[in-house]
Amino acid sequence: MTDLRKKYGILYLSIALFLICAAAAAVMAFTALMTEKPIRERQKALVEENLKQVLPPFDAVEEKSVSDGVLFLAKKDGKPAGKAVRTSVMNGYGGRIEALIGFDLENRVRRIVVISHNETPGIGSRVMERKAVRRLWDVLRGKKAEEGLPPNEALDSYEGKDASKITEANVHFISGATISSHAMLDLVRHAADILKEGGK
């Protein structure tokens, strides 16, 4: 081995590095092939789960790309059941906020689920997150976790309101999180615009 190293010098170094990189590439390619399907299925399942959360019961959904987001048109037994918009705004306290907003047939907000955000934990995140609180005594007493989407004061205040008539005055702003609350309002308005544009 030592002779080889001395004799070929830089060639030996290159070959050694090449072999190691080739083996590494093979391992990575194999893993990528193996996990490709589960990852795709999982992402699809996540989208479907979110749609189920914001829309009324449906059996088919049509996806439509619009200028700045995706419009989902849900149908049940061939009749329209509801609409959902996935879009984002950039003016959160931590930048981009992406959400899926479900509307009923009269363009009233049905439910909002924030998909990703970068707000300050404990402050801006109170506007965004639906987090179930499990308490120690409940678990010790054997009480089961509550099913369904956990509530969020700020997001729930939009529900049932006409998308085009939402203003600062009729939704819930959280004190200390003005910028995040404003961004949420912008997001819903933006979604309403997309809904209008997509309905044409």
Next chain:
Amino acid sequence: MTVFAKEFVKGIWKENPVLVLALGMCPTLATSSNASNALAMGLATTFVLVCSNLVISLIRGIVPDKIRIPCFIVVISTFVTVTDLFMKAYAPPAVYQALGIFLPLITVNCIVLGRAEAFASKNGLVLSILDGAGMGLGFTLALTFVGVIREFLSAGTIFDLHMQCWDTGFAVLGQAPGGFIVLGFVLAGMNLLNIRKARKNGSRYEPPPEFDCHNCALCDFGSTEEK
């Protein structure tokens, strides 16, 4: 204690990568804001550490000295990519999202490269695996410990379970500055315990000698010799 047990146990207390060697501070501060993320990050790093130590120990005979660092990085990044893909496919989505950029950044985590360079490239297969497992476990424990403290003080929960005895919400501890503060107290506490233990035995506490500036050849900052 046999040599095998010694190599395994040293990473947990005596040479704990976070609390004694002060390595891998970046992921420690960033991912320990709550206990579940800290645990997931610790386990991912442990997996990478064990695998990279294993492979590097196997190929230590054929890797030329001059290019050993690139070779180690390639091996490490391979396992990081594998871990990343597997977590994307099978870990809880919330955990994968919370770890975000820090998962691919395990590649440049100095604990992993440090163990490859300092241990696996000089020792046999079994010892290297034990070293990796011990160091990984030490990293996981330290990270989870810091994570539990930060999550409890900032949100009143531990592993997302509300403890119902703390509702103040010390929000700063959930963010990066709070990470520094809590880590500082944990480091101080660790030193206090070690100093007390040493005093009981009638000696002075000194950190493991191979890890102070004096013995490191990377720069001559801690050198006592005159140039």
